[in-house]
Each structure stands twice: as C-alpha cells, then as structure tokens.
C-alpha cells in the first residue's frame with residue numbers, strides 16, 4: 108500500500124507538472140491528456156477505497172457444541188422469496204423450501220414462509236405437494252443424520268455417498284452383521300423415498316399452468332395442514348406458510364424488499380420468532396447446521412446485544428473450473444467480506460443471513476408505548492403492534508386458517524400507506540439492492556454483523572452462467588449500488604459520522620465501483636487514437652517517470668494475482684477475472700450508472716428483472732467448457748466489439764507509424780496498452796473468427812460494427 112501510494116503521488120506529480128511545463132504542445136493535446144489524467148484519478152480513488160478492506164481481515168470459528176440445550180434455543184423463521192415460476196422453476200423453489208424445513212434445529216422452533224410475488228397457483232400447488240413430501244423426507248433426514256437435505260442434491264449424489272451415515276463413527280462400532288442389516292434397511296428406504304420424490308416431481312411438472320405471472324392479484328395466505336389421508340405416523344413438522352401479497356398495478360410493490368416486509372409482518376402475528384433466516388428461492392441449505400452456527404453468534408453474550416445479522420457467503424453449485432464470468436464473485440465473498448468483518452461486519456448480501464427481528468424495527472423503542480405513535484410508524488394493525496412486546500406468542504394450535512384474517516390485512520397493498528415501512532422499518536425501499544441499503548443503514552444505526560464461512564458451504568445457489576444474464580444482472584446491481592452513492596445515503600457523507608471511517612470507505616467502494624466504466628472507456632480509446640495520430644500521452648521509456656507507470660501497472664496486477672492465489676484461484680482464473688472486469692466495466696457498469704442517473708432525474712423507473720434460473724443445456728455446456736456465450740443482447744456486444752476494433756486498428760496503425768517515424772520510445776506505453784487489451788480479450792477474436800458453435804459472435808452484428816468503427820477512425824484526428 109505504501110509503495111503503491113507513493114508511486115501514485117509520483118504519477119500525480121508528473122501529470123501536474125506537465126500542465127505547467129509543455130505549454131506549446133499542451134494546446135492541441137489538452138483534451139486527450141486531461142481525459143487520461145481524469146481516468147487515472149478515478150482509478151486511484153477506487154484503489155484508495157479498496158484498501159479499506161485490507162486493514163483487519165478476520166475469519167471466525169464456531170463451537171456449536173457449546174450451545175444451550177435444544178429447549179433453550181430461540182425460535183427461527185425462514186423467509187424464502189420467489190417471483191416468477193417461469194424463470195424460477197417451481198421444483199427448485201420447493202427444493203429450497205424442503206432443505207430449509209430440514210434444517211438441524213428443533214422442529215417446533217422452525218417456521219418456514221414462502222413469499223410468492225407471482226401469486227401463481229403453480230407455486231401454491233407446489234407448496235402443498237412439498238408439504239406432503241416433507242412428511243417422508245424430514246423423518247428420513249433426522250433419523251439417518253443426512254448431510255444433504257435438499258432432495259434434488261441428495262438424489263443426484265453417487266450411490267456411495269448415500270451410505271454416508273453408515274460410515275459415521277458410532278455405527279462403525281456395531282458388529283458387522285447388524286451394520287449390514289442397517290445399511291440394507293437404509294437402502295430400501297432410500298429407494299422408497301426416491302420413488303416418492305419422482306412422484307412429487309411429476310406432480311409439479313404436470314400441474315396445468317394457465318397464468319404464469321401476474322402483477323395484479325389478491326393476497327393469499329395459506330397454512331399447510333396435516334392431511335390425514337396419508338399413511339405416515341405422526342410426524343413433527345415445522346410450520347409451513349404460503350404467502351402471496353396483494354398486488355395492484357396502481358401500487359408500487361418494491362420488489363424483494365416489499366415481499367420481505369410482508370413476510371415480516373405476517374410472520375409476526377403467527378410465529379413471531381426473534382431470528383429470521385432470509386433465502387432467495389435459488390439458494391438451498393446445503394448443510395443443515397447453519398441455524399446452530401448462527402446461534403453461536405446470536406447467543407454469544409459478548410456480541411449479541413449489537414449484533415444484527417450473521418451473513419454466510421453466497422456459494423454456487425454450478426461454477427465451472429475456471430469460472431469465465433467470475434459468477435462466484437470471488438473477491439466479494441472472500442477478501443472483501445472478511446475485511447469488513449474486522450471492522451463492524453460485512454454488508455448484508457441478500458440471501459443466507461440470520462437476522463435479529465428487532466433490528467429491522469428502526470428506533471421504535473424510542474417511541475414508547477404511545478399507540479398512536481406506534482401506528483404512525485408500523486401501520487394500523489393492533490395485532491402487529493402487540494407482537495412487538497417481549498412475550499407475545501400466538502397459539503397456532505387451534506383453528507389455523509381461521510386465524511388468517513390479520514395476515515390478509517398485513518399483506519394488502521394499502522397497509523403500508525402512511526407508515527414508515529421501507530423508510531425506517533423493515534427492508535428499505537427506493538433501490539433494487541435492498542440488501543446493501545438495509546445493511547448500510549443498520550450499520551449506521553450502530554448495529555454490527557459477522558461473517559461466518561465454514562469449510563462446507565452452508566448455502567448453495569445457482570449462479571448466472573451466461574454473458575447476457577451476467578450483464579443484465581450487473582446492470583441492475585450497479586445501478587442500485589451507484590444510486591446509493593449519489594443519494595442522501597452517500598457513504599462518504601452519511602457514513603463517517605455514524606461508523607468507523609474505514610467501514611464507510613468499504614461501503615463507498617461498493618457504491619463507486621461502477622465508476623470503473625469511465626476510466627476503462629477512456630483508456631480503451633484515447634491512448635489508442637493518440638497512438639494512431641502520433642500524440643504521446645505517457646513518459647518515454649528513457650524518462651525516469653516511465654518506471655513509475657510500470658510499477659503502478661505491475662503492482663496492481665500482481666497484488667490481484669496474489670489474492671487470487673491466496674483464495675484458491677489459478678493463473679487462468681485471474682486472467683478470466685481481468686477480462687470479465689473489462690467487459691463488465693464497458694457495458695453494465697456504464698448502463699448501471701446511466702440508469703441510476705436517469706432515475707435520479709426521474710426519467711426512468713426502477714425495475715427488477717429476476718435472473719433466469721432454469722437451465723439451458725446448450726448454454727450450460729458452453730460455460731462448463733469455458734467458452735464465452737456471445738449470444739447476448741446487442742447493447743452489450745456492440746460496445747465490446749467497437750472497442751476491440753479500435754484497439755486492433757490503432758495497434759496496427761501504431762506499429763506502422765513507429766516503423767516509419769521511429770518514435771517507439773515515446774509511444775511504447777500506448778502500444779503496450781493496446782496489446783494488453785487485445786491479449787486479455789483474445790476470446791473475442793476467437794468468437795469472431797474461429798468458433799463455429801452457437802455461442803460465437805454473429806457475423807450480421809459484427810461486420811457492420813467493425814466497418815462503422817473503422818470508417819469513423821479517421822475522423823478522430825487532432
């Protein structure tokens with residue numbers, strides 16, 4: 108850090124001096140020169156913010172054996188969100204539900220809620236079937252201490268892994284014969300269950316789908332009930348509730364944050380657990396121990412009073428070896444979150460966190476017991492306000508579905524009007540990255556969080572694995588993040604007085620990260636065009652300042668490489684990360700920033716396109732083979748192609764010039780920059796000329812773009 112920042116100061120010195128020295132050449136070259144300087148300033152700014160993660164990295168261990176007895180553990184509500192059964196296959200959603208019901212936690216202390224924003228009968232039907240299947244699945248998991256409690260994952264394991272339990276220590280001690288009998292019984296049960304699972308799958312698949320997704324539907328709250336007809340003995344089951352909030356076209360519904368807030372209210376008049384696990388529908392519980400792990404922190408008297416949430420990393424089951432799109436977001440969930448954990452804790456990351464319910468209620472404690480004030484804050488439900496008191500519990504044992512009147516009110520469109528929901532209470536509105544904003548404000552209000560990363564992933568999700576989806580998702584995220592950098596929650600203004608400075612720098616890094624689009628666009632065009640026109644922008648090779656530039660370049664790259672190695676990556680992975688960073692910067696970072704700006708001036712409305720979770724075999728195959736899928740929308744492909752063309756043409760022109768004029772000394776850095784960009788983005792050439800498969804760049808797009816770019820080049824003449 109010290110060396111790199113010293114080098115940056117030298118760079119600054121070099122640029123500033125130039126402004127005062129070369130007045131004769133300055134006139135004509137001022138614009139490109141200033142643009143490059145501005146890029147360097149932005150890059151340095153982001154670099155400085157980035158260092159904040161490096162001061163106090165922390166990693167934690169848990170000792171669940173020290174938890175209190177089961178009967179002393181607090182209750183937990185699990186919230187799962189789904190929005191659209193066509194993009195989020197019902198079977199996968201139900202697998203997530205089942206894996207959550209099967210968490211290793213006292214059954215009567217676990218309550219699972221599913222929010223269905225699509226209001227789809229398909230999902231409701233799926234829930235009823237999942238409930239039936241769970242009556243077989245849960246006893247099986249408990250009895251044999253199964254590790255993989257997501258049925259889909261379990262049944263796709265090799266046969267060998269199934270007898271997992273038989274290898275466990277206690278059973279090994281038993282005589283061989285009885286062991287064989289146990290294994291035999293177990294195998295029969297597995298086969299039996301597998302048949303039941305297939306039937307469950309079939310039932311979901313064949314259910315008629317009339318209306319897939321709607322933005323206009325009444326609220327539905329259904330408590331799954333024991334169906335007496337099946338032949339399972341009395342099985343202990345966690346509470347399972349289906350909630351579809353009311354939606355009307357005329358009402359804003361605030362996407363996922365809105366859905367979570369409805370669950371927050373509905374659950375408070377049903378189970379009202381002090382802790383909540385939030386899951387996306389595509390993120391199942393891979394290991395059943397997460398609830399106990401989280402409680403190790405929440406029940407730790409040293410930290411529990413200020414602890415708002417325990418965040419587990421997002422990990423994915425469908426990542427290929429070299430992960431060409433960096434779908435796993437390596438840096439975020441290793442270096443960055445660990446770094447924040449040493450400050451006041453990581454950012455809330457949307458899914459896989461256990462949050463304390465009261466932390467979401469703003470500063471309601473200061474409102475006292477004045478009912479009117481509380482109603483202004485929380486809306487009009489008396490029942491909800493009663494739930495805020497310490498010892499409120501609702502007896503769910505009787506009459507179940509008759510109790511649902513209040514939940515319907517709480518899930519209605521109008522309920523939040525005039526209250527503080529989304530502004531001070533619950534998950535916050537006004538952004539599509541509700542997780543970032545809610546976490547940021549919690550930290551500003553003095554709450555802390557911890558990052559828990561056991562060696563076996565506790566949660567596994569499906570990552571986006573094709574270029575188009577990655578860039579669309581990126582546009583949404585960077586729009587959301589950047590808008591939080593330019594509104595009243597700007598971390599550099601709102602943060603420092605409310606949290607440690609380093610912490611606010613971390614938050615600022617996240618919100619200003621999309622600004623990479625500016626320097627990357629500049630550095631992919633200006634030095635190259637100047638190369639073509641013989642305008643030097645960097646020191647000569649013989650100039651002492653040349654070393655400064657080389658040092659900064661190498662130090663940045665090597666530091667990154669080092670971190671990739673430290674976190675289990677390879678050289679290959681590192682190049683892939685560099686490449687996708689460039690591709691994203693010139694496309695979705697840019698669109699994200701633009702979106703945020705347009706939203707700020709009121710020209711655009713917020714939108715949240717859920718990612719596609721159904722698997723396309725051809726696309727998956729390409730990703731698994733580390734081949735880029737260039738069948739993406741033109742708004743992404745065109746800028747990449749144009750920039751690539753500029754680099755190639757200017758490089759060719761530049762080499763020609765250097766031979767003719769012989770000013771290699773002056774132009775070296777610019778030549779190098781073009782070569783670097785071309786080499787890193789080599790897969791674009793591959794997609795353009797070599798590949799024949801479905802993921803290649805289509806000629807009908809490429810040819811006009813390339814021709815137009817080349818034709819425009821002569822106009823950039825200084």
Ligand SMILES: O=c1ccn([C@@H]2O[C@H](COP(=O)(O)OP(=O)(O)O[C@H]3O[C@H](CO)[C@@H](O)[C@H](O)[C@H]3O)[C@@H](O)[C@H]2O)c(=O)[nH]1
Nearest residue numbers: 188189190224362363366387388456457458539540717718
């Ligand atoms: O109107 C909506 C839109 C989305 N969702 C749910 O939100 C979750 C996340 O959506 P997804 O399409 O998977 O987006 P991702 O980009 O994968 O989500 C990441 O980014 C989001 C913020 O942009 C966070 O909310 C997520 O937790 C985080 O995993 C899913 O369960 C959706 O069903 C809703 O419930 N209602």
Ligand SMILES: [Mn+2]
Nearest residue numbers: 387389569718
């Ligand atoms: Mn997702």
